[in-house]
Amino acid sequence: MKKRLGPSDRLYPMPAVLVCGGTIEDADACAVAWCGICATNPPRIAIALRGSRHTLERIRTSGTLTVNTVRADDVAVLDYFGITPGKDIDKFAASGWTLEPSVVVEAPRIAECPYQLECRVTHEIELGSHVLLIAEVVESHAEEAVLDETGEKCDVGTLDPLVYIAGSREYRRLGEKLADAYSIGRSVGREG
Numbered sequence: 001m002k003k004r005l006g007p008s009d010r011l012y013p014m015p016a017v018l019v020c021g022g023t024i025e026d027a028d029a030c031a032v033a034w035c036g037i038c039a040t041n042p043p044r045i046a047i048a049l050r051g052s053r054h055t056l057e058r059i060r061t062s063g064t065l066t067v068n069t070v071r072a073d074d075v076a077v078l079d080y081f082g083i084t085p086g087k088d089i090d091k092f093a094a095s096g097w098t099l100e101p102s103v104v105v106e107a108p109r110i111a112e113c114p115y116q117l118e119c120r121v122t123h124e125i126e127l128g129s130h131v132l133l134i135a136e137v138v139e140s141h142a143e144e145a146v147l148d149e150t151g152e153k154c155d156v157g158t159l160d161p162l163v164y165i166a167g168s169r170e171y172r173r174l175g176e177k178l179a180d181a182y183s184i185g186r187s188v189g190r191e192g
C-alpha cells in the first residue's frame with residue numbers, strides 16, 4: 001500500500017556541490033543540491049538557484065560558473081556555504097577555503113575541491129521559485145589522486161563525494177558498488 005504524498009520537490013538522493021561565480025577577486029559560492037548533467041553533445045549541466053542568491057548575481061557578471069565537488073570529509077564547509085548568504089560576508093576568507101583561476105572561463109574554481117567543472121551559461125529559464133541555469137561544461141579538472149587506473153575519469157570511492165538527502169536534511173556518503181551499469185540488466189528475464 002502506497003501513501004499519496006502530493007506534489008513534491010524531493011528526489012532521493014541528490015548531489016551536494018559548491019557552485020561558484022564572479023571573479024577571483026570577487027567571487028561567491030553556495031551549496032547546491034538541485035543540479036544535474038542534462039546533455040552530452042555539448043555537455044551541459046542544469047542548476048536551479050533561487051533568484052535571491054548572491055552567487056546568482058556573481059554568475060551573471062560574466063555568464064560563467066564552476067561546479068565543485070566537495071569531499072565527504074569537508075561536509076562542514078559545504079554546509080557553511082549553504083547556510084551563509086554571501087552578500088555581506090566573504091565566505092572564502094571566513095572558511096579558509098581558496099580560489100584558483102579557471103582555464104577557460106572567468107569564474108574561478110574552488111581549490112580544495114578535487115573535481116571541478118568550468119561552465120558557460122547558455123540558457124536562463126525563469127521557473128517562479130527558482131531560475132534554471134543551463135550551462136555548457138567547457139572544461140573539467142580532477143586531482144590526479146582521485147583518478148582511476150585509466151587516468152581519464154574519477155574513482156568515485158577515492159573522490160568520496162557528498163550526497164544530500166532532502167526531507168530529513170542530512171548528508172551521506174556513497175555506499176558500496178553493487179554491479180556494473182549497462183550490464184547487470186542483461187541477466188533479467190533470462191532463465192537459469
Ligand SMILES: Cc1cc2nc3c(=O)[nH]c(=O)nc-3n(C[C@H](O)[C@H](O)[C@H](O)COP(=O)(O)O)c2cc1C
Binds near residue numbers: 078
Ligand atoms: C545542502 C544544501 C543544498 C542547497 N541547494 C540549493 C539549491 O539547489 N539551490 C539554491 O538556490 N539554494 C540551495 N541551497 C541554499 C544556498 O546554498 C544558501 O541559501 C546560500 O546561503 C546562498 O548563498 P549566497 O547568497 O551567497 O549565494 C542549499 C543549501 C544547502 C545547505
